[in-house]
Amino acid sequence: MILAEFDYVRPVGLEEALTLLSGTRGSRVLAGGQSLLPGLRTGEDTARLLVDVRHLEELRGIDRTADGIRIGALTTLAELADHPVVLAEAPEVAAAARANGDPQVRNLGTAGGNLAAAGRATDLPVAAIAADAEVELAGPGGRWTVPAEEFAVSGAPAAAVVTALLVPAAGRAAAFEKTADRATRYPVCATAVRITPGGPRIAVTGATAHPLRLRGVEERLRGGPYTTEAVLAAFRAEPRELFVPGRGTSAEYLGHLAGVLAARALQRADQALA
Template identity: 85%
Template sequence: MILTDFDYVRPVGLEEALTLLSGSRGARVLAGGQSLLPGLRTGETVFDGEDAPLLVDVRHLEELRGVERTPDGLRIGALTTLAELAAHPLVLAEAPELAAAARANGDPQVRNLGTAGGNLAVAGRATDLPVAAIAADGLVELAGPGGRSTVTAEDLATTGVPAKAVITALLVPAAGRAAAFEKTADRATRYPVCAAAVRITPGGPRIAVTGATARALRLRGVEDRLRGGPYTTEAVLAAFRAEPRELFVPGRGTSAEYLGHLAGVLTARALQRADQALA
């Protein structure tokens, strides 16, 4: 049962969808619906403005689907499902942390309905794909009233999707096998208690965590301490112990000290797997 009254429209193309979003202050994009629909059922989803809530259904727009190789890496359409992302040969070969994050998300029903764009759009909640996108140095492509633009995955995790804009794609450089993702999940919700994603680049490791922190976050201080290796568990844990304790936010019965340690353990596992893939 859905407790919120709303209007529904199914635009024929992206431009019509953007026009509809711009014309109603109470409009929301409906893609996979794995975050929006539960909020409508419980009444937790709040619509902006005084207009009647309007769901703009973009699920059928083929222009927002698919994975393709580009000169700079991969372009992943926003409506690509998490199940498709987890199994796609290009993603498995060139962005394995994204495939692993998609595979770790929820259960099969969630992965078959949830989309890459929808997972990236949930700012302020610990989800799997944003942390992998940050580690991958990903750019999120947006379409809105002002035209097309891009924002870093890291910035999107902080600001959320701009009003009246739609995520159209995730752009990531190719990493080969030198990337990995690790997660400890809440048993009830499958959201991460903590998740870590890494890439090993010629300039050093890129490391991002979520769940243990207030938002998906790149840990530049840890990266600097581990530049040049080694990626032993002891070295990684020491790098994490040097981080400010207030960085890690206690919750769900866990302390900041525990979460900082857990983040270090998961990061060490991910770095060791990525490093082994380079050997």
């Protein structure tokens, strides 16, 4: 199909981009563009104005902070997957970035775009939830942060831009596991975990309606052990309604798959503590 007609602008800075987004109804942010542009071509997405932020250096980079790591929204998934600080302090986030698509996808795709993708499961949000990360946003009223778990449901408000992902440092006690759809490489099911002094944090995507933290499973596994049998038993106690069947899979199968992946991730994270 032919792209629908829209206007295009390349602002010189973030403030100009925010002004354009708030002043034009139907405006959209263009970053990696791997979801937006195909959507515009097929008619699944619409836009009156594309605001191209790809050149804004203030939205790039990975930096240590007092509490952890600040990942700029325009940082590519390839950069995120191989960054030594992320590998050392947030390995589940690095692994989730590495699990996205193929090298071409990772070289174009951005952290902010992966977090903000609507209508499909992507890998980075589940890792952000397990990490207890926050999404930093900017809009006409200033900057604020939203817990990654909340952002996975609400998304970015109109005229707002994702500026960064703020990830607490964990060391090596975190992991990510995924079973991918062979055709699309989107997750059939993906799990991310962190082992903290207060117990494990466990999140799932693909098998659920949206990226979801499983507090019931966490409570059942508090204090361990993280054997496959114990983890599967904890997952069997979850309501099957949490798991959404599709693509030839049942809720029962997806619940079991989520348990198997979580067990692998927990065991790897636990070994890193030894």
